[in-house]
């Protein structure tokens with residue numbers, strides 16, 4: 001999977017003729033649009049197949065590359081030492097299946113990379129889960145909350161993370177007053193004393209050592225409501241920054257789909 005760090009990484013692969021066939025004024029403007037997810041790389045008829053494969057899905061969606069990355073990680077399960085991994089990350093091992101709690105629900109994987117769970121496993125969940133199994137250190141949370149922006153490797157992707165996760169969570173929270181009750185009931189979240197001057201704070205666990213806190217602030221003095229999300233400062237020891245991006249954004253997509261389904 002290729003997640004460009006900035007628009008220039010995409011620009012380098014374009015023709016640079018500024019032909020405007022993509023509808024943008026220049027190749028650089030087009031690169032920016034692909035980076036933010038506003039346009040698909042396929043909108044440039046002059047991009048070769050390798051470039052399309054590299055950036056299809058933009059910077060904020062996993063696209064085909066996410067599936068390819070997930071498949072590569074699934075293959076690695078064949079050589080993963082499940083005994084060692086279970087001890088390291090606090091998973092349980094039953095026969096050939098390593099199982100970990102994800103959002104309060106059991107998710108298992110076997111040596112063929114097959115998932116055993118009632119949850120729908122897409123790259124947003126599968127990639128972080130398998131990265132955690134392979135490389136997570138199992139460092140317990142310290143209760144020191146940090147923004148995704150302050151996680152090593154998170155700063156460059158923060159604007160996109162903010163748009164895809166925090167802004168969409170805010171829309172959901174503003175339009176669905178029962179959102180936080182649903183989080184508690186559906187995903188084993190816990191309401192905690194409000195943090196960072198918020199009005200509601202809930203904590204859920206992507207993995208047992210990777211908590212995620214959502215803080216909602218009511219509209220005060222006409223400044224508008226706000227949602228900020230936080231990871232524990234130890235999160236980067238347990239899963240890489242890209243996987244933390246996937247977890248926050250993928251969880252938001254899942255909530256949006258649930259909201260659409262149930263109104």
Ligand code: SF4
Nearest residue numbers: 018019020022027044
């Ligand atoms: S169509 Fe492709 S080559 Fe032409 S301006 Fe757009 S990005 Fe550049």
